[in-house]
Amino acid sequence: xxxxxxxxxxxxxxxxxxxxxxxxxxxxxxxxxxxxxxxxxxxxxxxxxxxxxxxxxxxxxxxxxxxxxxxxxxxxxxxxxxxxxxxxxxxxxxxxxxxxxxxxxxxxxxxxxxxxxxxxxxxxxxxxxxxxxxxxxxxxxxxxxxxxxxxxxxxxxxxxxxxxxxxxxxxxxxxxxxxxxxxxxxxxxxxxxxxxxxxxxxxxxxxxxxxxxxxxxxxxxxxxxxxxxxxxxxxxxxxxxxxxxxxxxxxxxxxxxxxxxxxxxxxxxxxxxxxxxxxxxxxxxxxxxxxxxxxxxxxxxxxxxxxxxxxxxxxxxxxxxxxxxxxxxxxxxxxxxxxxxxxxxxxxxxxxxxxxxxxxxxxxxxxxxxxxxxxxx
Amino acid sequence: xxxxxxxxxxxxxxxxxxxxxxxxxxxxxxxxxxxxxxxxxxxxxxxxxxxxxxxxxxxxxxxxxxxxxxxxxxxxxxxxxxxxxxxxxxxxxxxxxxxxxxxxxxxxxxxxxxxxxxxxxxxxxxxxxxxxxxxxxxxxxxxxxxxxxxxxxxxxxxxxxxxxxxxxxxxxxxxxxxxxxxxxxxxxxxxxxxxxxxxxxxxxxxxxxxxxxxxxxxxxxxxxxxxxxxxxxxxxxxxxxxxxxxxxxxxxxxxxxxxxxxxxxxxxxxxxxxxxxxxxxxxxxxxxxxxxxxxxxxxxxxxxxxxxxxxxxxxxxxxxxxxxxxxxxxxxxxxxxxxxxxxxxxxxxxxxxxxxxxxxxxxxxxxxxxxxxxxxxxxxxxxxxxxxxxxxxxxxxxx
Numbered sequence: 001x002x003x004x005x006x007x008x009x010x011x012x013x014x015x016x017x018x019x020x021x022x023x024x025x026x027x028x029x030x031x032x033x034x035x036x037x038x039x040x041x042x043x044x045x046x047x048x049x050x051x052x053x054x055x056x057x058x059x060x061x062x063x064x065x066x067x068x069x070x071x072x073x074x075x076x077x078x079x080x081x082x083x084x085x086x087x088x089x090x091x092x093x094x095x096x097x098x099x100x101x102x103x104x105x106x107x108x109x110x111x112x113x114x115x116x117x118x119x120x121x122x123x124x125x126x127x128x129x130x131x132x133x134x135x136x137x138x139x140x141x142x143x144x145x146x147x148x149x150x151x152x153x154x155x156x157x158x159x160x161x162x163x164x165x166x167x168x169x170x171x172x173x174x175x176x177x178x179x180x181x182x183x184x185x186x187x188x189x190x191x192x193x194x195x196x197x198x199x200x201x202x203x204x205x206x207x208x209x210x211x212x213x214x215x216x217x218x219x220x221x222x223x224x225x226x227x228x229x230x231x232x233x234x235x236x237x238x239x240x241x242x243x244x245x246x247x248x249x250x251x252x253x254x255x256x257x258x259x260x261x262x263x264x265x266x267x268x269x270x271x272x273x274x275x276x277x278x279x280x281x282x283x284x285x286x287x288x289x290x291x292x293x294x295x296x297x298x299x300x301x302x303x304x305x306x307x308x309x310x311x312x313x314x315x316x317x318x319x320x321x322x323x324x325x326x327x328x329x330x331x332x333x334x335x336x337x338x339x340x341x342x343x344x345x346x347x348x349x350x351x352x353x354x355x356x357x358x359x360x361x362x363x364x365x366x367x368x369x370x371x372x373x374x375x376x377x
Numbered sequence: 378x379x380x381x382x383x384x385x386x387x388x389x390x391x392x393x394x395x396x397x398x399x400x401x402x403x404x405x406x407x408x409x410x411x412x413x414x415x416x417x418x419x420x421x422x423x424x425x426x427x428x429x430x431x432x433x434x435x436x437x438x439x440x441x442x443x444x445x446x447x448x449x450x451x452x453x454x455x456x457x458x459x460x461x462x463x464x465x466x467x468x469x470x471x472x473x474x475x476x477x478x479x480x481x482x483x484x485x486x487x488x489x490x491x492x493x494x495x496x497x498x499x500x501x502x503x504x505x506x507x508x509x510x511x512x513x514x515x516x517x518x519x520x521x522x523x524x525x526x527x528x529x530x531x532x533x534x535x536x537x538x539x540x541x542x543x544x545x546x547x548x549x550x551x552x553x554x555x556x557x558x559x560x561x562x563x564x565x566x567x568x569x570x571x572x573x574x575x576x577x578x579x580x581x582x583x584x585x586x587x588x589x590x591x592x593x594x595x596x597x598x599x600x601x602x603x604x605x606x607x608x609x610x611x612x613x614x615x616x617x618x619x620x621x622x623x624x625x626x627x628x629x630x631x632x633x634x635x636x637x638x639x640x641x642x643x644x645x646x647x648x649x650x651x652x653x654x655x656x657x658x659x660x661x662x663x664x665x666x667x668x669x670x671x672x673x674x675x676x677x678x679x680x681x682x683x684x685x686x687x688x689x690x691x692x693x694x695x696x697x698x699x700x701x702x703x704x705x706x707x708x709x710x711x712x713x714x715x716x717x718x719x720x721x722x723x724x725x726x727x728x729x730x731x732x733x734x735x736x737x738x739x740x741x742x743x744x745x746x747x748x749x750x751x752x753x754x755x756x757x758x759x760x761x762x763x764x765x766x767x768x769x770x771x772x773x774x775x776x
Binding site for chain 1: 506509511512513516535536579580581582584645646647648649650658659710713714717718719720721722723724737746747749750751753754756757758761762763766
């Protein structure tokens, strides 16, 4: 048994750490969040140069292998930096869907550009009524000759405002929760009938609500077979879930570290507050939560990479999201509480990590959703 | 044992309920339901409506224009007000400085300050915490040095809520450096418009500049603004902390929020063709919060009964503060769970007066994350919940 990282993984970790140390302090991040795009194009080009954008892809797709363990190594470091660049949206989610579904021609058109940093993508899957269920799709795609006409409303589209191209999940047949009949279409965001309302989220990430009103695209813009996209969507979502959970673990470890440091310097009643046993035990519990969260993402990543069947992989992803969600509540809230008043301000990075992990707990299914999904599998 | 109200109390409840239904302006109620912030003018307007009814100060003695109500009547009033979501007065004048002026102020100070508080003509804010004096409040350093018939005040206060709207600030200041830290503190009233006072807003985690740092740079304060005796301020402040510590649990507000939560849950799709009120895990969570609220309500009633019987509210108020704030925070969490993805977009203008766009999410669910983040303060302010637990350990358990 061996839980250590490979040499390549260590190099990857080292490369992200060096970047963060040099280019991503709290002030720099705040400026990026406040900028028009909400991410740094310079950073994105650098990510491409450093090969990070190729990490999630298999060698045959031009990537560096695409293991889930590689992914969590990176995502954890991104979490430590509270990084806002749209790596998850463009690379893991949309890139993953293209890898799973696209034909050779589509792949060669898209994947190279993702890896070279020249393409931003966003996947529109959630709807006002879908909550976290990927098979609940009310957005319709109706064939009209060689074209398809899309109607519906999507919410929480990560990176929607920066996307050069949207991947839209729409239903070609079946009722609203039917697992069959779901397809994914490539839609240029400037198509007639597309209207986008974009937000900066509470965690500094960008998202959009997008309305599709009789949007016409060519049938050839479909990724994969007609009505057969759900399996790929779920599989890719599981990778995203493990990636985001790893990002959360990185952020939680920073929250723990900064809280312990603060308790060693903040003086009240003539002593540093870290000497109070009431606080010491709570920090010990935060440490335990971080360790269990770390353990379960390792489990999930190894299962995603292993020979297990899809059901086991999905179950592992749900276990990770659920357990990490529990850690998020504990560590996030305690970090703020132990910091006291300064923890509830926008001045300190603690509040920003707290907001990020809170969003991570919700995205792609919250703790309760994944606990239920785990028990149903 | 008997928890029934008397016939008089029932009649009183009916009167208060009818008043709240009829006289709390509908437009304010609509705003509160949509989580739109009321302006200072609107809060003052509501306070003046209460004032005209004679109900502005339920906790004040009659001689100062209070209602002279019993503990039970105050409880009924707070409940009925909470049930329609009507805002409490900003506490710094009515609930914090006024009782101190009544007990320790001289006649001139009473006549000068109390009527304007009662009528909501003058807004107060609090100058207690300092950057290095939080939970350890008595270590405060802001100094007041006597110079003829003035004090010269220098220092900085922090976590000053709504100082940007305030006309006056009540402060704990150090007037003697040579004695034990609790013994050199005085209680001073300072005009916020005095030269040398400046404010720096602190933006909280929800993006709202709710609190400030207040800087005092050679601020001249007339000695007639000293409350009681010099160097006795800590004693006065402590009295304040145990004063008015009933009706702090937020039970009416909690009940109101849970019923609103259920209403929104019934309209929230669960993603599987049903609504969230049909989701067993979610239902159980609401149920356990309702059970906690019941327990808290009866804990509060028991405290109320003992205070009515003439006992001073003691460390029981610490229980109400801890459980009240932590329960409110659990309700915040469950709003976040319900709103899910819809609480992530940050659109603060949606909760400000005059917003014309399309709100995100159902009901006020889109504000869930901001409320959750902001209200983490509740277990930190007013004597953090760790300090409250220390009080229980010391005063009740004898540890």
